Amino acid sequence: MNNMELSLVFFTVLSQAAIGLVILSSVRQLALEGPAGNVRMEWLAAAILLLVGMLASLFHLGHPLGAPRALTHLGTAWLSREALGVGLVLGLMVLGFITAREAVKPGLALAAGAVGLLALFFMGMTYAPPGYPALSNALPLVFFLLTAAVLGTAFSSYFAPAEKKPLLARILGVSLLVALVVYLVVPLVWLSGGTVMQQTGTAYLTSPLYWTRIIIGLAIPLYAIWRSGSISFWVPPVILFGELIGRVAFFSLSVHASANIGGL
Amino acid sequence: MRKQLGFYVDAKRCIGCFTCAMACKNQYLQDTGVIWRQVYPLKTEIYPHRERAFYSLACNHCANPTCLNVCPARAFYKRDQDGIVVHEQDKCIGCGNCIRSCPYGAARYNPVLKKAEKCSFCWERIDAGQQPACVLSCPVDALRLIDLAGFEEPNAVQYPPGFPRFPSLNPSVRFRVATTPTIIRRSRT
Numbered sequence: 191m192n193n194m195e196l197s198l199v200f201f202t203v204l205s206q207a208a209i210g211l212v213i214l215s216s217v218r219q220l221a222l223e224g225p226a227g228n229v230r231m232e233w234l235a236a237a238i239l240l241l242v243g244m245l246a247s248l249f250h251l252g253h254p255l256g257a258p259r260a261l262t263h264l265g266t267a268w269l270s271r272e273a274l275g276v277g278l279v280l281g282l283m284v285l286g287f288i289t290a291r292e293a294v295k296p297g298l299a300l301a302a303g304a305v306g307l308l309a310l311f312f313m314g315m316t317y318a319p320p321g322y323p324a325l326s327n328a329l330p331l332v333f334f335l336l337t338a339a340v341l342g343t344a345f346s347s348y349f350a351p352a353e354k355k356p357l358l359a360r361i362l363g364v365s366l367l368v369a370l371v372v373y374l375v376v377p378l379v380w381l382s383g384g385t386v387m388q389q390t391g392t393a394y395l396t397s398p399l400y401w402t403r404i405i406i407g408l409a410i411p412l413y414a415i416w417r418s419g420s421i422s423f424w425v426p427p428v429i430l431f432g433e434l435i436g437r438v439a440f441f442s443l444s445v446h447a448s449a450n451i452g453g454l
Numbered sequence: 455m456r457k458q459l460g461f462y463v464d465a466k467r468c469i470g471c472f473t474c475a476m477a478c479k480n481q482y483l484q485d486t487g488v489i490w491r492q493v494y495p496l497k498t499e500i501y502p503h504r505e506r507a508f509y510s511l512a513c514n515h516c517a518n519p520t521c522l523n524v525c526p527a528r529a530f531y532k533r534d535q536d537g538i539v540v541h542e543q544d545k546c547i548g549c550g551n552c553i554r555s556c557p558y559g560a561a562r563y564n565p566v567l568k569k570a571e572k573c574s575f576c577w578e579r580i581d582a583g584q585q586p587a588c589v590l591s592c593p594v595d596a597l598r599l600i601d602l603a604g605f606e607e608p609n610a611v612q613y614p615p616g617f618p619r620f621p622s623l624n625p626s627v628r629f630r631v632a633t634t635p636t637i638i639r640r641s642r643t
Contacts, residue, residue, distance in 0.1 A: 252548015252568030259547050260526040269526040269551050319555035320520050320620055448559025452494040452509065452616045 195441040197250035202313065203341070203433050204243030205276055206334050208236040209306035210342020212283060214361075216299035218346070218354060225351045230290040232349035237283040244276060268315040275309030310334050322444045324380050324390035332372060333440065337433050339365040344411075344426035359420050366412040366429075373404060373436070385454055389445040399439040407432010458517065458537035458602040459575060460626030461589075462610065463509055466633055467596035470495060470508035477591035478512070481576065485566045490573040491588050492559075496632065500615045507632035509617060510597055512573035512588065513560035514625030515539045521552035521561055521572070529570075536601075537626060538575045546570055557618050558625065602626055 211232060219226035248254040263270045282302040286294040294302075314331025343362040350358055377400070380391030394400045411425050411432070470493055478484075478491040491512040501507045515532075519539045522530035529545040530552070532538070541552075541561075546569040552561040553570055561572045576586035584590070589597050610628040613619040617629065 250549065252546075252550075252563075256527065256547035259528075259545065260549065263526050263528045266523040267526040267551075269524065269549065273526065316551075319524065319551075320623065321553075321555050321557045321559075323557075446554075446559065447557035447618045447620075451511065451559070451618065452500070453497040454499050454615065 193442060195250065196438070197246045197248075198441060199434060199437040201243045201247035201250070202317070202334065203337060203430070203437050204239045204246070205279075206310065206313070206337040207341035207345060207430065207433075208240035208243065208283070209279060209310060210338030210340070211236040211239070211345050212279070212286070212299075212306055212342075213303045213338065214342045214346040214358075215349070216294070216303045218350060219293045220296055220299060222354060222357070224353055226293045227350040227354065229293050229349065230287060232346070233283055233287040233290060233294060235345070235349070237280060237287055240276065240280050240283060244280065268312055272309065272312040272316045275305065275312045279306050279309050306338075310338055317440075321446050321448070322390075323384060323447055324387045325440075325444055329376060330440075336365065336369040336372060337437075340369055340429055341426070341433060344421060344429045347421040347426065355420060359415055362421055362425075363412060363415045366408055366415070370404070370408045370412060373408065386445050386447050386450050389450070390443065393443040393445060394439065397439060397443055399435055399443065403432050403436035403439055407436055455603040456537065457535065458515075458626050459580070460515060460537075460600050460602050460605075460628065461512070462598040462600045462605075462607070462628050462630070463511070464596040464598070464630045465496075465507050465509055465614070466630050467594045468493075468508045468510060468632075469594055469596075470506060471593065473591050473593055474510050474588035474597055477587040478573070481587035484571075485564055488562050488564050488571060490560075490562070490571070494616070496616050501632055503635050505635040509614075509629070510588070510592075511558065511560075511617075511627070513539065513575070514558055514623075514627045515573075515575055516626060517624035518622060520555045520557075520623055524551045524555045526551060533577070536577075536580065538577050538580070539572075540574060540577060541570065541572050543567070543569050543571060557620050557623070600628065602628075 215229055215232045219229060248257055251257060260273045261270055282305060286298050286302060314334050317330040318326050320326050343358055343365055347355055347358050377391040377394040380387045407429055411429050414422060414425055472493050475491045475493055494509045496507045515538055522539060527545050527547045529542050531540055548568045553563055561570045564571050579586060585599055589599050609630060612628060614629045614631045
């Protein structure tokens with residue numbers, strides 16, 4: 191990766207935020223009693239986030255007009271499956287927005303959540319190539335699930351009714367805590383791996399990007415939620431900023447296997 | 455086993471002259487920054503001698519090529535007759551997925567064409583009964599064209615130190631490892 195891949199940063203973070211938002215919305219309306227909140231606007235916001243992310247992803251292509259060709263290798267290419275999955279989720283989000291009244295139809299909410307999770311899985315596999323030994327495993331999927339959980343819950347607070355916000359604050363607090371532990375432990379685990387993994391771990395631990403993400407994107411929001419017991423209005427944008435910084439680190443700090451050819 | 459062409463890299467003979475890499479560039483007149491064949495010096499932790507040793511590497515035309523598997527636009531195919539992995543640039547959309555995926559750094563980004571590209575094994579020359587440009591140019595015969603279906607070199611290894619080990623890809627390359635340099639001492643008498 192070795193460069194910032196900004197279009198992919200925006201695509202992955204925004205699409206994961208959108209999928210998380212839809213999943214949290216579905217959970218709120220299906221698993222909890224009481225009013226679901228402003229679900230229609232929530233699904234519209236999710237669709238807009240995803241659409242912006244998909245548009246951003248086009249700038250990553252050398253030939254953006256060739257984007258439809260990315261769907262032609264569903265047999266083995268995770269990127270093709272990712273494009274299909276994300277496209278399907280966008281369709282379900284738009285359908286949910288159009289058909290929703292007080293709430294989205296349960297079947298549609300379930301389908302959007304399930305396809306959203308599948309799209310996250312495809313994304314996790316796409317960004318786990320053999321070329322990056324530190325990432326050629328389940329870690330990208332874990333990172334992406336955490337992003338969806340954290341951002342989905344955070345932005346869900348804008349649309350949830352007041353009586354469900356304390357629960358959202360608890361979910362977000364736990365998600366942030368898990369993310370903090372994962373992001374602090376993973377670079378240390380990499381240090382115990384092979385040469386390229388060690389180089390990746392060292393690059394993370396010595397990078398201001400990584401620590402900025404830890405402090406601004408995870409620690410400060412976690413502290414704010416712990417102190418107030420609620421999700422303040424400023425918390426979701428701060429978490430989004432932290433996720434974007436973290437994703438820049440993901441793409442720019444990971445060391446490619448070929449960088450060590452000729453070495454142990 | 456079906457015919458599978460590959461490169462035999464003789465690190466004992468290679469002197470790191472880059473003639474193979476230059477021959478490749480001369481053959482295809484590649485744009486600045488595009489390198490299909492690269493000569494990698496072995497680091498001192500592997501070859502701790504004053505004399506240096508090298509691996510001349512390009513695309514390994516793997517038995518299970520990850521570039522082919524991950525390409526969303528089907529821009530790669532593997533030839534049935536000899537196992538060469540061909541990149542069809544007219545189908546490439548420049549997503550860079552092959553570049554990220556290949557652990558050997560074989561696929562490169564062409565900033566002029568905004569597409570990926572890689573060593574073609576000079577398949578046009580192969581079809582015409584000729585050797586690849588890099589093989590033909592090597593002044594010390596350190597680079598050879600081999601068919602892995604009938605290759606029986608007892609000392610050849612697939613993953614020498616300094617060459618990333620990815621058995622799932624099964625790269626079509628074999629090496630003769632560099633040996634300790636001969637030390638000639640002047641007699642005092």
